[in-house]
Amino acid sequence: MLCCPHKDKKFSQGDKKQETLRFVLLEFFEMVSTSCTSTNTALDQLCVTWLVPLCWEEVSIMDEKNIPIRTYQVCNVLEPSQNNWLRTDWIPRSGAQRVYVEVKFTLRDCNSLPGVTGTCKETFNLYYHESNEDRESYIKESSFIKVDTVAADESFTQVDVGDRIMKLNTEVRDVKVTTKKGFYLAFQDVGACIALVSVRVFYKTCPLTIRNLATFPDTVTGADTSSLVEVRGSCVNRSEEREEPKMYCGADGEWLVPIGGCFCSPGYEERGGACKACTAGFYKARSVDPACAKCPPHSYSLRDGATVCDCHTGYFRADSDPASMSCTQPPSAPQQLISVVNETSVVLEWAPPRRLGGRSDAIYSVECLICKRSISNSQTCLPCGSDVLFSPSQLGLRTTRVVVSELKAHTRYTFTVHARNGVSRASGAGSAPSVSVSVTTNQAAPSPVSMIQVLDVTRHSLLLSWQQPDRPNGVILEYEVKFYEKDQKERSYRIMRTFSQTVDVTGLSPLTVYVFHVRARTAAGYGDFSSPFEFSTNSDPFPLIGEGVNSAFLLLSVSGVGVLLLISAAAFIISRRSKYSKTKQDSEEEKHLNPGVKIYVDPFTYEDPDQAIHDFAKEIDVSSIHIEKVIGMGEFGEVCSGRLRLQGKREIYVAIKSLKAGYSDKQRRDFLSEASIMGQFDHPNIIRLEGVVTRCKPLMIITEYMENGSLDAFLRKHDGQFTVIQLVGMLRGIASGMKYLSDMNYVHRDLAARNILVNSNLVCKVSDFGLSRVLEDDPEAAYTARVGHIPIRWTAPEAITYRKFTTSSDVWSYGIVMWEVVSYGERPYWDMNNQDVMKAVEEGYRLPAPMDCPVVLHQLMLDCWERERAERPSFSQILNMLDKLIRNPGTLRRTGGDRPTGTMLESGLGSEVCVSVVPEACVPEWSVYEWLQSIGLEIYRETFAAAGYNNLESLLALTHQ
Ligand code: AMP
Numbered sequence: 001m002l003c004c005p006h007k008d009k010k011f012s013q014g015d016k017k018q019e020t021l022r023f024v025l026l027e028f029f030e031m032v033s034t035s036c037t038s039t040n041t042a043l044d045q046l047c048v049t050w051l052v053p054l055c056w057e058e059v060s061i062m063d064e065k066n067i068p069i070r071t072y073q074v075c076n077v078l079e080p081s082q083n084n085w086l087r088t089d090w091i092p093r094s095g096a097q098r099v100y101v102e103v104k105f106t107l108r109d110c111n112s113l114p115g116v117t118g119t120c121k122e123t124f125n126l127y128y129h130e131s132n133e134d135r136e137s138y139i140k141e142s143s144f145i146k147v148d149t150v151a152a153d154e155s156f157t158q159v160d161v162g163d164r165i166m167k168l169n170t171e172v173r174d175v176k177v178t179t180k181k182g183f184y185l186a187f188q189d190v191g192a193c194i195a196l197v198s199v200r201v202f203y204k205t206c207p208l209t210i211r212n213l214a215t216f217p218d219t220v221t222g223a224d225t226s227s228l229v230e231v232r233g234s235c236v237n238r239s240e241e242r243e244e245p246k247m248y249c250g251a252d253g254e255w256l257v258p259i260g261g262c263f264c265s266p267g268y269e270e271r272g273g274a275c276k277a278c279t280a281g282f283y284k285a286r287s288v289d290p291a292c293a294k295c296p297p298h299s300y301s302l303r304d305g306a307t308v309c310d311c312h313t314g315y316f317r318a319d320s321d322p323a324s325m326s327c328t329q330p331p332s333a334p335q336q337l338i339s340v341v342n343e344t345s346v347v348l349e350w351a352p353p354r355r356l357g358g359r360s361d362a363i364y365s366v367e368c369l370i371c372k373r374s375i376s377n378s379q380t381c382l383p384c385g386s387d388v389l390f391s392p393s394q395l396g397l398r399t400t401r402v403v404v405s406e407l408k409a410h411t412r413y414t415f416t417v418h419a420r421n422g423v424s425r426a427s428g429a430g431s432a433p434s435v436s437v438s439v440t441t442n443q444a445a446p447s448p449v450s451m452i453q454v455l456d457v458t459r460h461s462l463l464l465s466w467q468q469p470d471r472p473n474g475v476i477l478e479y480e481v482k483f484y485e486k487d488q489k490e491r492s493y494r495i496m497r498t499f500s501q502t503v504d505v506t507g508l509s510p511l512t513v514y515v516f517h518v519r520a521r522t523a524a525g526y527g528d529f530s531s532p533f534e535f536s537t538n539s540d541p542f543p544l545i546g547e548g549v550n551s552a553f554l555l556l557s558v559s560g561v562g563v564l565l566l567i568s569a570a571a572f573i574i575s576r577r578s579k580y581s582k583t584k585q586d587s588e589e590e591k592h593l594n595p596g597v598k599i600y601v602d603p604f605t606y607e608d609p610d611q612a613i614h615d616f617a618k619e620i621d622v623s624s625i626h627i628e629k630v631i632g633m634g635e636f637g638e639v640c641s642g643r644l645r646l647q648g649k650r651e652i653y654v655a656i657k658s659l660k661a662g663y664s665d666k667q668r669r670d671f672l673s674e675a676s677i678m679g680q681f682d683h684p685n686i687i688r689l690e691g692v693v694t695r696c697k698p699l700m701i702i703t704e705y706m707e708n709g710s711l712d713a714f715l716r717k718h719d720g721q722f723t724v725i726q727l728v729g730m731l732r733g734i735a736s737g738m739k740y741l742s743d744m745n746y747v748h749r750d751l752a753a754r755n756i757l758v759n760s761n762l763v764c765k766v767s768d769f770g771l772s773r774v775l776e777d778d779p780e781a782a783y784t785a786r787v788g789h790i791p792i793r794w795t796a797p798e799a800i801t802y803r804k805f806t807t808s809s810d811v812w813s814y815g816i817v818m819w820e821v822v823s824y825g826e827r828p829y830w831d832m833n834n835q836d837v838m839k840a841v842e843e844g845y846r847l848p849a850p851m852d853c854p855v856v857l858h859q860l861m862l863d864c865w866e867r868e869r870a871e872r873p874s875f876s877q878i879l880n881m882l883d884k885l886i887r888n889p890g891t892l893r894r895t896g897g898d899r900p901t902g903t904m905l906e907s908g909l910g911s912e913v914c915v916s917v918v919p920e921a922c923v924p925e926w927s928v929y930e931w932l933q934s935i936g937l938e939i940y941r942e943t944f945a946a947a948g949y950n951n952l953e954s955l956l957a958l959t960h961q
Contacts, residue, residue: 098251174225243261282295312327316423321422326358346665368390371414388405391403391404411440483516517533654705658701684737688704703767728882751816795812
């Protein structure tokens with residue numbers, strides 16, 4: 001179709017040059033052939049008819065830089081109806097869908113050509129024809145499809161042949177070529193003066209690229225100017241697909257909208273768009289990790305590309321540990337295991353291991369063993385049964401506290417707390433480090449009494465009875481009856497204790513409703529009180545038999561001094577005769593019911609020992625205590641001296657008892673119970689409690705400071721250095737303190753010189769209130785030869801044998817203290833063993849008077865050691881007696897001579913050794929005058945003498961008249 005035959009190419013192909021990556025040059029034609037002759041009929045026709053004389057010709061011209069270039073030109077502007085065609089060779093499409101044709105040309109301005117009006121044009125047309133044929137010799141004009149009419153931006157006017165000043169135009173057109181393997185381009189001149197300088201044919205691609213670690217290949221743009229070609233990327237080496245990598249190739253060769261991408265595989269990280277191996281000392285565990293990381297503490301990597309670092313020797317990694325975690329170690333043993341026994345359950349508490357091995361996943365397990373010691377002293381331990389309960393659990397504990405319950409009473413258990421963590425198994429270390437504690441359980445407290453009945457009612461009394469609790473959980477030692485007037489509520493109540501299941505409550509008001517609660521006590525302590533039962537006294541105005549008019553009152557109603565004296569004398573003598581058999585001390589009920597007397601409250605009746613402490617002791621801020629030095633060793637730990645400064649008070653010296661670490665619940669309770677007891681007392685001869693420290697450890701009991709320490713050691717240190725009066729003064733102080741305690745209904749049970757403290761003024765004070773529970777907690781003490789904690793040498797026989805601890809047994813102990821004092825701290829019964837002491841005492845043997853002991857003092861001791869407790873003096877009587885001795889020092893002058901070897905009661909050797917303080921036997925000088933003097937009525941001396949009463953015996957004959 002072209003005016004020039006195919007063979008005679010108008011365009012010769014130039015170098016295919018890629019100008020940019022995005023443009024792929026298909027063809028580049030420079031105008032090298034100018035031949036326009038053609039054998040092609042159609043073209044010929046076309047050419048012959050219209051174009052031959054004016055056909056395209058190849059001409060050399062100079063470009064703007066005056067460099068000669070070849071062009072195809074046509075300039076048939078004078079003839080009308082021009083149709084001059086110039087065609088390219090076949091151009092393979094090479095996958096392109098849209099090709100770009102850049103034409104450089106010059107165009108002559110028609111106005112500058114004279115006489116061309118109407119025929120001269122200033123445009124040309126660009127055509128294309130798609131074809132699979134690379135050598136089509138004839139293509140019909142109609143087969144070409146027009147791309148565009150191209151006009152020049154710049155035209156030129158002057159023509160200077162051989163030296164044209166021309167304006168070069170560049171126009172680009174694009175065309176969609178999608179149907180065939182290639183295409184032809186053609187230029188149609190319709191009467192312009194035009195010279196084609198070059199034609200560049202190219203298509204666009206989105207160049208190969210790496211985005212998000214995915215490679216996207218060189219991609220030919222789409223067919224339409226708005227089309228986007230979706231391209232799937234492929235992950236670069238050593239990487240893994242994160243999400244399908246995709247991008248779109250835009251028509252202009254730009255990549256658009258990257259989606260998804262890849263991660264570098266474990267052991268590799270992204271560097272410069274590629275995945276590079278982690279170097280030694282670094283690792284990358286997961287593809288999602290952003291980069292290689294330094295090996296965590298206690299680990300290493302020697303080779304490149306490590307996905308995990310190996311642990312140093314002795315360090316481990318648990319299966320579940322992330323590779324980023326340091327290598328760790330198993331824990332050390334738990335610390336400070338404390339056991340607190342509460343009847344048949346045990347609370348175990350411990351502190352976390354000192355070394356947690358760098359982990360925070362320590363867990364604990366509790367091993368429970370029942371251990372028994374055989375006769376050969378070897379210990380066998382068996383695992384506890386499955387009936388033992390652990391709360392919250394036995395294994396896998398994250399807390400440091402467990403409550404073990406449902407244990408057997410009075411059984412020795414060993415608990416071992418093991419600590420493990422995530423690497424305990426990995427370490428292959430065998431059994432986990434542990435700490436153990438052995439405890440002996442107590443007994444469960446008895447269940448409450450369920451029913452109280454009244455057996456007899458009077459105006460002033462109620463006889464009550466009740467059944468044993470359903471579950472006594474041991475031998476019931478006593479019952480406690482609490483009662484109060486209903487109207488009074490519990491504001492003021494009274495307590496009675498009895499060993500039987502009945503009690504006669506006397507001294508009540510007529511026609512009054514009383515509320516009663518009863519609870520039982522075993523070696524395990526008190527059970528809960530029964531629910532309240534109400535009973536009323538009756539209004540019978542007539543006294544019952546045995547009740548009613550007080551004979552003393554009748555006597556006093558006819559009083560006169562003589563009568564008073566008569567009664568007094570008679571009472572005195574009778575009391576001497578029968579020793580102390582009518583002592584008031586054993587009438588404990590009477591004391592309970594005496595409304596004026598403050599009654600001691602057993603802190604062990606509190607369910608919560610901390611409540612007892614709270615009620616009876618003041619909490620002291622530890623910052624107000626200044627500890628100075630250790631002064632002794634108590635049962636629970638060191639005793640120190642120090643100073644206490646309470647706000648608004650002057651600084652005082654104090655003794656500080658502390659509870660050593662690792663204590664059991666029982667030890668804590670016992671330790672604090674001493675303070676709960678002491679805190680109830682207020683007497684110059686009872687050690688004064690300043691307060692307690694319970695809110696921080698160690699627990700402390702703060703008491704007044706006694707400069708001279710315990711009495712026994714003090715006396716030993718000052719052997720023979722005191723006058724008898726000084727010694728009696730000390731004894732008087734102790735008796736006064738004990739009277740106070742007995743008035744409060746408190747039984748000390750451990751009265752001994754070692755438990756008396758002495759201050760700088762030689763004032764003696766009773767201390768150590770800790771023994772009472774220890775004895776009660778020993779259920780076998782009464783039935784076996786076991787002596788347990790009982791201080792045999794100081795204890796009355798009935799207390800040793802059947803645990804009958806009363807004020808009377810305290811009086812016995814007081815007699816021993818007297819002996820210790822007078823002998824300056826000698827050990828009672830010297831080096832005799834306990835069994836021999838018990839046997840000797842049982843057979844009537846009594847300690848002899850110490851050297852230089854006033855006879856009256858030894859007699860008082862012997863009185864205290866009466867087998868029948870009712871025969872022993874009360875502390876009130878002892879106090880009176882000592883007062884009298886102090887007022888009459890002469891009575892202390894007579895001593896029993898050198899230390900004898902022992903005294904047998906009722907041995908008949910009374911002439912040599914005092915066995916009784918009855919006046920006629922040993923104290924003949926005890927005259928009526930002395931007696932009157934002792935009772936402060938010496939002014940009646942003459943009256944008595946005049947009446948013929950010259951000795952005490954004669955006073956017995958004194959009548960009412
Ligand atoms: P205890 O625990 O009561 O047996 O005390 C042990 C020792 O500490 C006693 O024997 C005394 O030597 C000493 N001690 C205890 N309390 C005091 C105190 N209040 N003043 C001086 N020393 C004391």
